[in-house]
Amino acid sequence: MTNLIASDHKRLIIGMGQTGLSCARFLMAKGLSFDLCDTRAELPKQDEIAEEFSQSQIFNGSLDGSLLAQYQELIVSPGIAIAEPAIAFAMKQGSRVRGDVDIFAEYVTKPIIGITGSNGKSTVTTLVGEILAAAGHKPAVCGNIGIPVLDVLLNDADYHCYVVELSSFQLETTHHLAAEVACVLNVSEDHMDRYDSMMSYHQAKHRVFQGCRSIVVNREDILTQPLTSTAMPMKSFGLSAADNAVAAKNQYAIAQLSDDSSNEYLMYEQQTIFPVAELKIKGRHNQLNVLAAMALVDSLPAQFKVSPEVLTQVLGSFSGLAHRCAWVAEKNGIQYFNDSKGTNVGSTLAAIEGLAVAGQKKIILIAGGVGKDQDFVPLADACQASVKQAVLFGRDAKLIATDLKASVELEFTETLEQALNKANDRAESGDIILFSPACASFDQFANYVKRGEVFEQLVADLLSQEGQV
Template structure:
């Protein structure tokens, strides 16, 4: 662990990230104060009380926050929040929990970001590392926070982390040994002044502090990544993956279920028959394989991990078959590009459940697939007006629903034997649900009730 100048920390937001930072701070013997403008859920409140951490809810005590040496901002708190602005005006350093936790470990880190595929790539990479005998802490934007993992730093030999743009916005010295950028498509533009360039810059922060002896893994087929790479100073060794070209070093797809990994000074590896289907999952698999090879995990262990990896919950997850109708839970698809993957991967007629909190979406990219494959759309949200305006007249039936029970029953009534009911919302979940997991779990529950 490193010595830092921090003796007193203030944390804004009491979700997984903020609570993890508080617990790590307490573990390190720091003076910890946590503040949340809303109500702290009992799950996290009990953790804070058990650790005897001072916290407040329903308000921000600015004097106490500004008395800290550093302010740690949870990813759900926007930079425009008044309390964040006041901290910055007062000259306080505002960092993310990822940045904070990284100060207290020297273990190798694989960090994965991107608009789509980061959860699958993180889960798969972690699975390969564990299969390869590496004691691995897997978390970040999924599962446990990085900070809470670091409390048990002695138990781990490496970390595999999913890192969101919101977390990267508060990173300055975070330098993962392997940084993976899966792709960049418009998302979360409501948090970036509706400027795509701001969101792109946020994603590239994953490599900003990397050194020459570290690795930056990227998709050579992603036009945004390739176009913007020259605009950023990238010191790390660049290793691409591609389904279209064979790079000198990196990974490339030979056919749908086979790819090759070439790393300098290492034996070439061929991966066949990996479980995850679709080109998007081939990309995820190639990125994970590069990280595993860089970490010198044995080939047979990597191949074994690919053969038994079951995929990620809420990502194109089969939720049941009722009356010959397949129900697919893709609740994690919170942006247009994720839905594009989902619609493109299903060859049968689709009843599509979509909606939630729109993040400034442009749905035009979906039009061809919707016209070709979607027989009905079930809108699910408090306000479905944008979806209704966008797609009315494009499909035979479009329905307006305001609960998961109503959406599932409506979709079932519109589907026929051989069809697929696809929950792939393209939107955030916070209007009707706690998060995308809650939305996906409710979908699976109501499917079981049919």
């Protein structure tokens, strides 16, 4: 085993949120010693935490590099950047930095499906889990999706495999995941307030491939494709289908089987799998998510086989996740979509392109919040092609406008409620009001979930004033 088992090995868990406490409980269950620290002066329920981990010291307040350097191992929560000066100092003194996923990878003995990307991670992770569960394969769905990996690993006997959503923050401190199959769904600019370049963000994402046994890549996004041996088993997904059997080998795609544009099918190689029109989740980006999920399941060993009947049943019933391009209501021919999880430019771009009506400007976009030092220029072409008006609100509305003003009609408001009212006034039958902020929420909301809930309630209130939804 590794140095985790050394009795005199000093470990410090940095960050006592959900992930940090998960690490503490796992290490305690393994009989391993550790101390804890958090940058907050005092934690909620600190007395209870101190009682639960009575053998550990707890340090509160600003991180102290000289203190951290006394520990051979720093277990850093994903919300804390390893570039923090105190952590960087300790690393220079020889401290090893790792995270909960790295510890998980050391102990797990069952197959891991590792999923990352700028957008779509939770949707793909959930769908892979639902397919495997319906086939009786007992997956644990965990990671960045909300359930810490070490919490589920403590109940390892209950599962046959692990479907793990991974953020770039988690991957920074993961050194050898060794997934059965790994995938970067897509890469677009995000978290530029944490990374000094797109290259460093891209490199963090690609850590998911370390030690993996097979890969799934997005044919339409070269940034998802790792430099690997040609012997590495690989499947790919993308919207376009190859026109011959040789080119279509190991490819998941979408093909139109007649002149009727509604006659599209999800395909593997040149075999039809499922009609696109019968998917409950809407938009081209979600069709890509479904293709990726199928490719990941298909890349697993033979004992995880899924029958066509089970796959068809799950694809036909999967309705997606809340706050991710979710249909909210329709009134007077106007549809309302909640994409509050669209916290970056790539996600909002996917939502616009996914809901666009070819050759028509039918979308009214509501966007704004905390821009995270992003470049909003990539939205310009899609807005010019498909967006009738963009209503901007929140802290960085003017910054967004700087990049979009030449491409789309703009309106400004202070609040989300005002933005929805403006959009509704502008909309007419056949239009889509799309709430996809392209920004973080914390200027006005606790998180994207609360923001999405507020939007849906505002829609309900607005439409109830005009008659029942």
